[in-house]
Amino acid sequence: MSAYLLEMKGIVKKFGGVPALDGIDLQVRPGECIGLCGENGAGKSTLMKVLSAVYPHGTWDGEILMDGQPLRAQSIRESEAAGIVIIHQELMLVPELSVTENLFLGNEITLPGGRMDYPAMNRRAETLLKELKLNDVNVVLPVMNYGGGHQQLIEIAKALNKNARLLILDEPSSSLTASEIEVLLEIIRGLKAKGVACVYISHKLDEVEAICDTIVVIRDGKHIATTPMRQMDVRQIISQMVGREMNQLYPKLERTQGEVIFEARNVVCYDTEKPDRRKVDNVSFTLRRGEILGIAGLVGAGRTELVSALFGAYNGRSEAEVWLNGEKIDTRTPIKAIRAGLALVPEDRKQHGIIRDLDVGQNITLSVLGRYARFTRIDREAELKTVSEEIARLGLKTASPFLPITSLSGGNQQKAVLSKMLLTRPKVLILDEPTRGVDVGAKYEIYKLMLELASQGVSIIMVSSELAEVLGVSDRVLVMGEGQLRGDFINRDLTQEMLLSAALDHS
Amino acid sequence: MQPMPTTKLKQLFTQYKILALLIAIAIIWSFFSWKTEGGFISARNLSNLMRQMSVTGVVACGMAFVIISGEIDLSVGSLLGLLGGVAAVLDVNHHMPLPVTVAAVLACGLALGLVNGYLTAYKGIPSFIVGLGGMLAYRGIVLGVTDGVTVAPVSEAMVQVGQGYLSTELGVTLGVALFALAAVLTWRQRLNLGRHGLPVPPVWRDGVRLAAIGAVLFAFVRTLNSYEGIPLPVLLLLVLLGAFSYVATQTVFGRRIYAVGSNMEATRLSGVNVQAVKLWIFGIMGLMCALAGLVNTARLAAGSPSAGTSGELDAIAACFIGGTSMRGGSGTVYGALIGALVMASLDNGMSMLDVDTYWQMIVKGCILTLAVWVDVATRSSRR
Numbered sequence: 001m002s003a004y005l006l007e008m009k010g011i012v013k014k015f016g017g018v019p020a021l022d023g024i025d026l027q028v029r030p031g032e033c034i035g036l037c038g039e040n041g042a043g044k045s046t047l048m049k050v051l052s053a054v055y056p057h058g059t060w061d062g063e064i065l066m067d068g069q070p071l072r073a074q075s076i077r078e079s080e081a082a083g084i085v086i087i088h089q090e091l092m093l094v095p096e097l098s099v100t101e102n103l104f105l106g107n108e109i110t111l112p113g114g115r116m117d118y119p120a121m122n123r124r125a126e127t128l129l130k131e132l133k134l135n136d137v138n139v140v141l142p143v144m145n146y147g148g149g150h151q152q153l154i155e156i157a158k159a160l161n162k163n164a165r166l167l168i169l170d171e172p173s174s175s176l177t178a179s180e181i182e183v184l185l186e187i188i189r190g191l192k193a194k195g196v197a198c199v200y201i202s203h204k205l206d207e208v209e210a211i212c213d214t215i216v217v218i219r220d221g222k223h224i225a226t227t228p229m230r231q232m233d234v235r236q237i238i239s240q241m242v243g244r245e246m247n248q249l250y251p252k253l254e255r256t257q258g259e260v261i262f263e264a265r266n267v268v269c270y271d272t273e274k275p276d277r278r279k280v281d282n283v284s285f286t287l288r289r290g291e292i293l294g295i296a297g298l299v300g301a302g303r304t305e306l307v308s309a310l311f312g313a314y315n316g317r318s319e320a321e322v323w324l325n326g327e328k329i330d331t332r333t334p335i336k337a338i339r340a341g342l343a344l345v346p347e348d349r350k351q352h353g354i355i356r357d358l359d360v361g362q363n364i365t366l367s368v369l370g371r372y373a374r375f376t377r378i379d380r381e382a383e384l385k386t387v388s389e390e391i392a393r394l395g396l397k398t399a400s401p402f403l404p405i406t407s408l409s410g411g412n413q414q415k416a417v418l419s420k421m422l423l424t425r426p427k428v429l430i431l432d433e434p435t436r437g438v439d440v441g442a443k444y445e446i447y448k449l450m451l452e453l454a455s456q457g458v459s460i461i462m463v464s465s466e467l468a469e470v471l472g473v474s475d476r477v478l479v480m481g482e483g484q485l486r487g488d489f490i491n492r493d494l495t496q497e498m499l500l501s502a503a504l505d506h507s
Numbered sequence: 508m509q510p511m512p513t514t515k516l517k518q519l520f521t522q523y524k525i526l527a528l529l530i531a532i533a534i535i536w537s538f539f540s541w542k543t544e545g546g547f548i549s550a551r552n553l554s555n556l557m558r559q560m561s562v563t564g565v566v567a568c569g570m571a572f573v574i575i576s577g578e579i580d581l582s583v584g585s586l587l588g589l590l591g592g593v594a595a596v597l598d599v600n601h602h603m604p605l606p607v608t609v610a611a612v613l614a615c616g617l618a619l620g621l622v623n624g625y626l627t628a629y630k631g632i633p634s635f636i637v638g639l640g641g642m643l644a645y646r647g648i649v650l651g652v653t654d655g656v657t658v659a660p661v662s663e664a665m666v667q668v669g670q671g672y673l674s675t676e677l678g679v680t681l682g683v684a685l686f687a688l689a690a691v692l693t694w695r696q697r698l699n700l701g702r703h704g705l706p707v708p709p710v711w712r713d714g715v716r717l718a719a720i721g722a723v724l725f726a727f728v729r730t731l732n733s734y735e736g737i738p739l740p741v742l743l744l745l746v747l748l749g750a751f752s753y754v755a756t757q758t759v760f761g762r763r764i765y766a767v768g769s770n771m772e773a774t775r776l777s778g779v780n781v782q783a784v785k786l787w788i789f790g791i792m793g794l795m796c797a798l799a800g801l802v803n804t805a806r807l808a809a810g811s812p813s814a815g816t817s818g819e820l821d822a823i824a825a826c827f828i829g830g831t832s833m834r835g836g837s838g839t840v841y842g843a844l845i846g847a848l849v850m851a852s853l854d855n856g857m858s859m860l861d862v863d864t865y866w867q868m869i870v871k872g873c874i875l876t877l878a879v880w881v882d883v884a885t886r887s888s889r890r
Contacts, residue, residue: 338778357769357836367777
């Protein structure tokens with residue numbers, strides 16, 4: 001018999017022919033805690049979705065053995081029956097239901113006739129929570145009465161209630177305070193002692209260091225190394241995570257920067273659900289004419305919220321003082337921000353970028369449609385002229401401007417959105433993850449366009465999770481972490497390790 | 508992939524949705540003509556049929572914009588009842604001259620439509636709820652204004668609005684003018700396509716299309732002229748069809764309606780004032796309710812407190828049958844009007860056959876569901 005509780009062998013998962021996971025191996029012993037590390041987009045979450053049958057057996061290649069027996073789970077229910085339970089980054093509790101009802105959701109104890117056996121469930125819930133040292137939770141109250149930390153622990157109780165033998169924790173500590181994290185780590189140690197194995201995914205490497213026995217690093221969907229934690233330190237983990245060589249992925253263009261033209265002061269964004277929590281906490285920065293400013297940080301650091309607030313697009317309460325060319329400007333709505341000379345290319349192209357039912361040309365001109373109005377009628381000739389010029393300028397590959405925007409590749413859709421915002425002739429262009437889901441060739445063209453714009457005097461703010469990209473095109477880099485500015489670096493002899501250390505607050 | 512015959516057929520219908528609708532109308536009309544031994548397609552009945560659909564058609568024009576923008580307005584039936592009631596009260600009780608009545612009713616309609624729009628766009632109340640509230644409240648006001656009794660008889664001038672006809676000569680002139688317009692537009696489109704290096708459809712195809720348009724116009728004018736002429740409400744509907752199609756396809760406002768309905772957030776981030784767009788869409792809806800209310804009161808020669816009851820459902824059904832997308836972002840005004848024609852044909856034909864009311868409702872319900880199913884099935888192939 002195998003000494004492993006779980007073995008994953010040669011896992012390959014492709015999305016539309018592109019491998020997201022390329023032959024990953026993973027072994028877990030009973031009572032072992034694995035730290036799964038990798039950059040954003042390395043394939044950690046995909047791997048865990050394969051394991052927990054979010055992607056059912058047959059949609060990927062490779063083999064999963066549980067207790068030495070092949071596991072071919074078709075659904076999350078089947079993988080949970082085998083003892084694999086995943087706790088997602090976002091909480092999956094129903095706020096209006098009681099703690100007990102949440103713990104037993106989908107697995108209720110019933111009396112004959114389908115009636116819920118509340119006394120039995122409440123007793124079991126209390127026992128479970130006591131094991132987790134959650135003594136101050138009343139199991140009959142709705143979950144929404146408890147804070148994020150407690151909710152996270154209730155999630156763990158829910159997993160244990162399903163007799164989990166392998167617990168997957170995906171960024172469990174992102175919404176926890178320092179003391180809550182201590183409790184969480186203590187609980188995991190207790191579980192390990194009882195023989196429950198864990199896969200711990202976190203950007204907070206100090207937690208990984210504290211709790212994990214073995215470190216598995218993946219990068220670009222490939223397995224890089226499996227090393228016992230006692231033979232490593234955080235610096236080594238980071239260099240394994242980054243590990244990529246810089247090559248000619250980034251164009252070069254000699255240009256000079258002008259004076260400071262843009263300034264954001266005291267930007268604060270409040271959480272939409274917990275109004276006292278700050279997603280962006282008092283961030284201020286300046287920007288020069290023709291400068292490309294990269295904003296790096298981990299997922300959830302508040303970068304998107306920061307740039308949305310500057311553009312008046314944050315969907316919650318926010319405060320910001322924005323100055324352009326020495327004048328205070330009003331950017332409380334996108335209309336005002338555009339009028340003042342700002343433009344934003346949003347992160348989520350499908351939700352916030354393209355308009356599915358309009359064609360390529362109509363997407364491009366939407367931001368400036370009023371310019372083509374002759375007594376309300378659109379001057380199609382003038383509109384088409386602009387569209388053709390834009391398509392040529394950006395090298396947008398489309399057979400005709402009348403094709404549906406959805407028929408284009410991700411890179412070309414992104415160029416269309418970019419073109420739409422460039423037509424407003426912005427002085428400050430904000431790009432949020434401009435190359436997400438864009439192929440290498442189109443990436444290069446987008447970088448080139450950014451450099452050209454900058455040399456013409458447009459100032460660019462680029463939010464990106466790809467550190468290589470941030471270093472490849474930025475003049476200066478801001479690093480954010482937990483809503484705060486963690487660093488402001490001139491991009492000279494700057495390394496990915498330095499940025500990651502700053503983001504992780506581990507200098 | 509090998510295009511199978513069925514997928515090819517599906518593509519054809521996806522591309523020319525109107526084709527499926529026209530075939531449906533042909534089937535419905537043939538069936539009723541056969542059953543009524545030609546009575547259904549007599550000039551008198553067709554004239555009647557078109558006058559019957561005019562009220563729903565006017566509302567459906569406005570509703571098409573509302574649904575394309577991703578909203579819904581349930582208050583229109585009550586609103587048209589209210590505005591029709593106001594028209595009757597002004598005309599019968601206060602003896603206002605017709606132009607004053609019309610102006611006052613249009614102003615009321617616009618104002619109430621803007622109220623609906625303001626609550627939806629600026630106050631963030633879902634349009635479904637605003638509509639539901641309006642449906643109750645406006646109906647209540649009608650009952651109050653009319654004391655729950657029919658207001659009659661309306662003046663002769665007013666009756667003309669609903670029951671008048673265009674003279675035969677004017678009808679022919681209109682038909683010729685419309686044909687000329689269609690020919691000029693087709694020619695211009697060909698020129699434009701050629702100028703931008705785009706594939707120009709073969710001459711025969713545009714020729715066939717134009718011939719079909721000519722034939723329909725000829726049959727339309729000839730049939731109506733052989734009775735009394737083109738009814739004024741039908742003329743109004745034609746004018747609205749032209750105006751709404753122009754707005755939808757040629758103007759900045761029209762483009763924004765589609766953009767807002769397709770992806771409101773992306774449109775907002777592009778610097779479009781999405782709230783103002785929605786406000787005016789509802790304003791136009793209110794105006795259409797006013798026109799529909801006037802026509803309805805004129806047609807019945809009385810202001811009835813129950814006028815327009817469930818008119819919103821007819822208009823919404825017409826839009827969906829006509830291929831307007833539930834989730835917003837796509838649809839046409841002519842589609843909505845053909846949808847209204849389908850509904851009116853079913854009503855009219857089944858009444859002629861003395862089909863029980865309950866059967867009429869069952870059949871209409873089934874047709875609506877079927878039409879949307881066909882729409883969903885052909886749509887999914889594009890995704």
